[in-house]
Amino acid sequence: MTGELTVAEVGVDVVLPLRSAVLRDGGPAGLPGDDDPATVHLAARAPGGRVVGVVRLAPAPCPWQPAAAPWQLRGMATDPEVRGAGAGRALLAAGLAAVAARGGDLVWCNARVPAAGFYERHGFCVVTAPFDVDPIGPHVGMLISVPDRWVRAPGPVTTA
Numbered sequence: 729m730t731g732e733l734t735v736a737e738v739g740v741d742v743v744l745p746l747r748s749a750v751l752r753d754g755g756p757a758g759l760p761g762d763d764d765p766a767t768v769h770l771a772a773r774a775p776g777g778r779v780v781g782v783v784r785l786a787p788a789p790c791p792w793q794p795a796a797a798p799w800q801l802r803g804m805a806t807d808p809e810v811r812g813a814g815a816g817r818a819l820l821a822a823g824l825a826a827v828a829a830r831g832g833d834l835v836w837c838n839a840r841v842p843a844a845g846f847y848e849r850h851g852f853c854v855v856t857a858p859f860d861v862d863p864i865g866p867h868v869g870m871l872i873s874v875p876d877r878w879v880r881a882p883g884p885v886t887t888a
């Protein structure tokens with residue numbers, strides 16, 4: 729992929745097709761709370777507008793660490809054709825910025841074990857032993873304190 733990648737807040741209808749294709753093998757991909765007004769859905773688009781990455785963030789108590797305003801990250805997925813081009817990173821940055829802008833102080837997730845290195849690379853810590861989520865497979869609990877530097881929304885990402 730070449731050109732500018734943009735990330736924006738979108739409605740849930742925009743994120744569902746890629747979430748379904750990547751995370752649910754084409755099956756139903758709705759999550760509880762998707763339609764809650766507090767839930768934030770983000771989409772990364774390639775030049776031309778094709779959706780190449782999605783994520784959602786929603787207020788939710790953290791199972792492992794007390795926090796004043798914890799948020800859960802779910803449904804992170806990028807199109808296999810653009811992996812490694814920065815879509816995941818841009819979505820994570822925009823997601824943390826969106827949480828910070830809403831007063832959130834912590835983001836946590838149940839990370840698929842093969843994706844844990846992606847979150848670690850961007851500052852998340854593993855805080856649980858691996859646990860199985862049937863039928864998906866092994867996960868670990870991960871979290872990050874939302875630092876002040878995320879309050880500034882990132883600009884567009886340009887890929888070479």
Ligand SMILES: CC(C)(COP(=O)(O)OP(=O)(O)OC[C@H]1O[C@@H](n2cnc3c(N)ncnc32)[C@H](O)[C@@H]1OP(=O)(O)O)[C@@H](O)C(=O)NCCC(=O)NCCS
Nearest residue numbers: 804805806811812813814815816817839840842843845846
């Ligand atoms: C995990 C996922 C979202 C990463 O998306 P991506 O578009 O490849 O991410 P980026 O291109 O922004 O990668 C950013 C950096 O993280 C690294 N990275 C990406 N996936 C990684 C992984 N699984 N483990 C370790 N590092 C990873 C990249 O190499 C890149 O490194 P760099 O900073 O040296 O360039 C994507 O691989 C995916 O959708 N996987 C399948 C679905 C999934 O598991 N989702 C997470 C559910 S918890």
